[in-house]
Amino acid sequence: MKPEFIQPSPEELALLRPDPLLVEQELDMRPEFAERLAAATVGAGRVYWRSRHDHLYALELGDFGRGRPSAASVYGHWDRFEPRPPEHEIDADLLDFCLWLAETGGLNPSDVAKVAQFAGIKTVWPEGSVLRTPEERFANIPGFPYEPKYVDMEGLRMAYVEAGEGNPILMLHGEPTWGYLYRRMIPTLAKVGRVIVPDLIGFGRSDKPVAANAYSYKAHCRWIRAFISALDLRNLTLVCQDWGGLIGLRVLSQMPDRFARLVAMNTGISDGRGATPAFEKWRRFSQRAEMLDIPALMRSTLTKRKITDEEANSYQAPYPGKEYQMAALVFPRLVPNRPDHPGAYDNKLAIEKLSALTLPVFLPWGDQDAITAPAERVLRKIFRNSAPPHAIQGAGHFVQEDAGEELAESIMAWLRTPHAAGK
């Protein structure tokens, strides 16, 4: 398949580090190959494309006075100062590229595929690099009777639960929770639609890559897009909080045709400005902790309701050990908190696209949350015709846990309004 060549903006390129992956100094040993390649890439110079993993690559052709390309390099472009993504993703992308190259240059792509197989090149997660929480850890989860279902993507298993029928309502949790967070809202909303609650990769019952570089803002968005495509969800109502919003809002900007309305609480989409002191404190704390004690964290963050020990422990269930917790450990540093943070540029583009959308938006907000308080105003600016402000009185950051039923009822009430119907 031919890569779709693009021209990234200089602003984006300035945030990236070109990494030479394939370097060919004797391209002209097969003149016909070089000429076909030059023709397919619109002459010598540099062309860029995005892979199926959303990574940015460039092919650079050099012409040293031969009248045809005589040297070529392929670069991957990664966040400037950050480790590059897992090697198997790069291998998979380069193999895609090589298959196209073969076809273009007059070789047989199936030979390339067979040779790669013969060479033992793996384009999937290496053995031991992905953990799966044992089933028995979820044997005793109160108030969450739903049978888990699974979607496979990129060799990872993403878990979700669903209830009800009708138009889909996609509920995205954030850091450091899992679908369990929405249990007090599912019964209410399942009366009006098909409620679908996935666990983000690295959380809940979903698979958990162990390496830090497996997790990026882009990867989480890619996985959620793959989930939406796999279930072929359309006419979606997106309900999101915390990282569920950072991911969900960017995904909304990337596939807006799939979404019919948006409910966002205590979340945001940051272009690198406006990080709160409360967030900076959490970020520092989380990066120093050996392992996050999530039950303690939930207890201390809830403002309205006391949860039982069983409920609190359910939040730790996905993590039998600290090696299972990498996704939660990485999340705080993926939040774009500076304009030159990887992710700030992508969010800037997302915000531009979101601002042009006209879908109905409802922003019920737990009013006791120091981390996301300013973000509500920012979202109101992005979604200018959102429903009037609606505070969930006394609820904190985890508004679904603090006031799940009340929140679900207020969403139901909004859904019955003409505003929610887009009128």
Place this chain on the structure above:
Amino acid sequence: MPQKPDWLEPMFPWRQHSLIVNGRRMSYVDEGPRDGRPVILCSGNPTWGFLYRDFIGPLTAAGYRAIAPDWIGAGYSDHPRVDAALTLAHHVADFVSLLDQLDLRGFVVVGQDWGGPQGVGGALQRIERLSGLVLMNTWLFTGLVGRFHASPKPWTTWHAPLIGQFFMKRHKVLSQHGPSATTARGMSDDEARAYHHVFDEPDSDHVVLTWPRTIPMREGDRGWADMQAIERRLPELSQIPTLLLWAPGDEVFSIEYANRMKELLPHAEGPIEFDRARHFLQDDRGPDLALAIVTFLDRSFVGGRK
């Protein structure tokens, strides 16, 4: 990873570990208690972990975990032959990958020469986990170009286009005559060999040419944007205990650089000056510097505790 030769053992008895960073093998020494505060010893061009051999003993004895990585292209790490794989951004990303994979928290970065920009650049990416900073004869900023870096004799001529290949690659003026040519105390033949032998393999010394060409002297230079990205973030270090140790006898980073560093990091202690030392002060005054660092760390953190 190449085997360490027998003659090196008595001077450098520590085991070389390794892991893969950004697709290349990075070797490092990792000594001391696992629960000790990690102190990462970053070396510059054209040296490797050997430069810190006098630091590892005192640090581990004081309860710290001493980690001395060889940056990609040097020491026992991979020596890529592609210039584009050896930019400052690459070296920083390699360092961050090491931090991630060793899962270091509360770490201290010690940096000299290019170990400064590499170590601090990496630490800024994981600033929440950074606890302390020791900087020696290095720089983290653009706008100050010392006489050494600007002078054609020998520096800019040594790495000029094509001419650089003649001096650096054909005559190995840095890789085989680097630290040994600037020693203040007089280095033994075995010590000189320890620095140079890692570049014995033909074409293994790409970095000694790429580093000089990365020095940001004017806008648009290879290392300019990366160095500026680091400089812009220096105010974030204002809460990090920082110590400046300096050899004014260094013809590369004169005391002017220390003063500029102090302007940018006004909370830093020092610069404490060390005479009888030139550019590679860790080699000239190793035990004295190690003592200064241990004293500073003990004072800042009460023992080796994290």
